[in-house]
Amino acid sequence: MLNEKFILFRIHRFRDKSAYAKLYERYHKNILDFASFKMPRKQDAEEVASEVFLRGWEYATSNRVDNIKALFYRIARNLIADFYRQRKVEDSLDELADVAADQEIEERIDLSESANKLIAKIRALKGDMSEVCVMHYINELSVKEIADILDKSPNNIRVILHRAKKALNK
Amino acid sequence: MSKDFNEQFKSLQAELHASSKRDGAYDRMWKRVSTAIEDTDNVVSPATTLDYLQWLFFESISTPITIGAAMLVIVFGGFMTTVNAAQSLPGEALYSVKLATEKAQLKLSSLEHKAVLHTEFAGRRLEEASALNVSTDPAKTAQIKRTLDAYRSEVTQAGEDVRSLLNEKSTETMQVASAVDRKISVLNAEIDTRVQESDTNTLDIEDAKKATQAVSSSVVNVMMEEHETTSSNKLSDDIEKSFNTKLSDVQKKQSMVLGRLARIDEVVTVNKDLHIGGIVELRFAANETSVLMRSASDFAIAGGYRAAFDDLKVVDERLSEIANRIVAMEIVTTEFFANQKIEKLAEPVETEGQINSLRSDSTATSTISQ
Numbered sequence: 001m002l003n004e005k006f007i008l009f010r011i012h013r014f015r016d017k018s019a020y021a022k023l024y025e026r027y028h029k030n031i032l033d034f035a036s037f038k039m040p041r042k043q044d045a046e047e048v049a050s051e052v053f054l055r056g057w058e059y060a061t062s063n064r065v066d067n068i069k070a071l072f073y074r075i076a077r078n079l080i081a082d083f084y085r086q087r088k089v090e091d092s093l094d095e096l097a098d099v100a101a102d103q104e105i106e107e108r109i110d111l112s113e114s115a116n117k118l119i120a121k122i123r124a125l126k127g128d129m130s131e132v133c134v135m136h137y138i139n140e141l142s143v144k145e146i147a148d149i150l151d152k153s154p155n156n157i158r159v160i161l162h163r164a165k166k167a168l169n170k
Numbered sequence: 171m172s173k174d175f176n177e178q179f180k181s182l183q184a185e186l187h188a189s190s191k192r193d194g195a196y197d198r199m200w201k202r203v204s205t206a207i208e209d210t211d212n213v214v215s216p217a218t219t220l221d222y223l224q225w226l227f228f229e230s231i232s233t234p235i236t237i238g239a240a241m242l243v244i245v246f247g248g249f250m251t252t253v254n255a256a257q258s259l260p261g262e263a264l265y266s267v268k269l270a271t272e273k274a275q276l277k278l279s280s281l282e283h284k285a286v287l288h289t290e291f292a293g294r295r296l297e298e299a300s301a302l303n304v305s306t307d308p309a310k311t312a313q314i315k316r317t318l319d320a321y322r323s324e325v326t327q328a329g330e331d332v333r334s335l336l337n338e339k340s341t342e343t344m345q346v347a348s349a350v351d352r353k354i355s356v357l358n359a360e361i362d363t364r365v366q367e368s369d370t371n372t373l374d375i376e377d378a379k380k381a382t383q384a385v386s387s388s389v390v391n392v393m394m395e396e397h398e399t400t401s402s403n404k405l406s407d408d409i410e411k412s413f414n415t416k417l418s419d420v421q422k423k424q425s426m427v428l429g430r431l432a433r434i435d436e437v438v439t440v441n442k443d444l445h446i447g448g449i450v451e452l453r454f455a456a457n458e459t460s461v462l463m464r465s466a467s468d469f470a471i472a473g474g475y476r477a478a479f480d481d482l483k484v485v486d487e488r489l490s491e492i493a494n495r496i497v498a499m500e501i502v503t504t505e506f507f508a509n510q511k512i513e514k515l516a517e518p519v520e521t522e523g524q525i526n527s528l529r530s531d532s533t534a535t536s537t538i539s540q
């Protein structure tokens with residue numbers, strides 16, 4: 001954590017690109033996974049994930065950041081929302097996720113059948129459940145970290161996780 | 171899905187990562203990001219140890235020191251303000267801090283402690299009224315009135331708290347009532363002194379005195395009720411202690427009254443032109459209270475504390491009436507000497523004998539006022 005703070009200090013004070021590369025190394029897989037579950041195609045997810053790190057750089061070099069992980073996720077959520085808004089879907093992010101789940105989503109031929117089934121199940125989860133489920137089980141974020149990112153209480157997140165687990169077990 | 175729930179997710183995560191790595195998704199992303207970042211200006215040297223130390227100082231040492239220093243200033247400043255506020259008087263800037271501190275103390279206290287605190291605060295109000303009395307502030311009369319009103323409110327609240335303790339059947343009712351009663355006795359004695367000292371607000375002081383006596387009776391009643399409903403040696407000891415304190419108070423009051431009467435009598439005997447009637451009757455009435463005090467003691471010994479306290483209450487009231495009449499006599503005496511002094515000053519002073527005579531008059535005046 002201290003190390004990450006030092007990296008952020010370097011980025012903010014000296015626009016240190018090598019320091020930012022370390023952050024990228026640490027979070028790029030998670031952000032890409034997160035975007036993959038929200039975006040209809042793999043290429044769209046890649047674009048969103050790249051854009052997250054570009055905007056993260058711009059923000060971190062001009063502002064003091066305390067929690068870069070939360071910042072990356074927030075940027076990702078906003079970009080995903082913008083993506084669907086551009087498709088003329090005028091709804092909230094949670095509902096947009098549902099819309100995404102209902103859309104024709106290409107099956108990943110590079111993944112096993114069981115993986116594709118699980119992805120489909122996660123995408124089919126309603127409301128915040130899908131997002132929270134990915135953050136917790138795929139990205140391995142703690143309940144508190146998810147609560148910070150989504151501006152919800154840890155208890156609220158636990159309830160959502162419990163419901164998601166129940167829905168996935170059906 | 172229930173059994174291997176986490177395993178399935180782990181497996182999915184591994185598949186996703188492997189797939190992204192295989193098809194070069196991570197590389198493409200990094201290329202895009204790094205190219206965009208490289209286009210930005212200001213290439214800097216890599217982080218050095220010095221940079222790290224500099225950062226560590228600001229993050230880990232400098233900020234906590236600043237916060238610590240700020241907290242010290244706030245805490246110490248707050249403490250100093252509270253200490254200064256404790257000495258403040260009504261009308262002064264810090265007086266509201268003093269009252270706020272008292273309110274906070276009351277908020278944080280239990281009902282048992284609140285009752286005693288109210289008597290303490292009442293004592294403070296009396297001290298403030300006394301301090302205001304000697305001040306030269308033109309608005310002092312109004313301030314003394316407000317302070318004595320606050321005194322009455324504190325004393326009344328103490329009485330009500332003691333009554334609430336009885337209603338709530340608190341195990342500490344007798345203990346608290348007896349502590350409050352002792353404090354009230356002290357306040358009662360202080361008010362008597364104020365009556366003699368004060369040249370303004372005499373009616374307000376009288377009201378304060380009445381309120382104190384009313385609360386004193388109420389607290390004694392609570393003690394009686396508690397004593398009558400709960401039989402315990404501890405309670406009997408408390409009530410006996412309280413009775414003895416009250417008896418001692420009225421005895422002191424009686425001695426004081428008799429002493430003042432003796433001084434007036436002395437002055438009247440020496441100065442034939444000074445006519446003050448009723449000294450003998452008052453002395454008789456003051457001595458007569460001893461009969462009631464004895465009766466109260468007899469009741470107390472027999473365990474009839476209610477009757478004993480009633481007798482002491484009558485004694486206290488009678489002595490207060492006598493004290494009021496003595497004040498009137500002292501005023502007449504003081505005026506007499508003041509007039510005599512003016513007359514003598516108007517005449518030319520010729521002999522050493524006349525000067526000595528003037529001196530002896532002024533000594534007599536000061537003796538009376540003492």
